[in-house]
Amino acid sequence: MILNYVLVVDGPAYGRQSARSAYQFAQAVVEQGHRLSRIFFYQDGVHNGSALTAPASDEFDLVAAWQQLSIAHNIELQTCVAAALRRGIVGEQEAEQNQLPGNNLATGFEQAGLGGLAEALLTADRVIQF
Incomplete structure (x- = not known):
């Protein structure tokens, strides 16, 4: 049976470690043939969506990994x-609305309210929080 997951x-x-664990769990979900429809980054988790993250060359680039997983x-x-x-x-829209000098939301990420999470919860078979 194929399940629909939301993280x-x-x-x-x-x-x-929680975001990296979430990423590893997400990989396992899709490798097992399940559907992962949405990942909602909340509280400090929003830092996963920063385009200004620059890990050292010998470190795992988690932001890029989320982007690649999303595309794939x-x-x-x-x-x-x-x-x-x-x-x-x-994000670009929020920078404009708040008259901020720039934006830094990474490509592939979008900003949403808690309504976006609530909508995802209605269709999910499993919700896992990290």
Whole structure:
């Protein structure tokens, strides 16, 4: 039976293990043939969507890994807009609305409200939070 998963990631890209664990879990879900429709980055998890993350050359680039996973398996990557703005992760539209000098939301990520998460929860068979 194929299940539809939604992940909620609260941990930052670096400094804690939760986001990397979420990524490894996401890989396992799709490798097992299940559907991963959306990953919602919340609280400090919004840092996973920063285009300004630059890990050392010998470190795993988690932001790029999320982007590649999204493209390969048609997975939506959403950052909570309120949490992101508080933490300086700004999309193009939000920069314009808030009259900010620039944006730094990584390609492939979009900003959404908690309604985006609620919508995903309605269709998910499993919701896993990291």
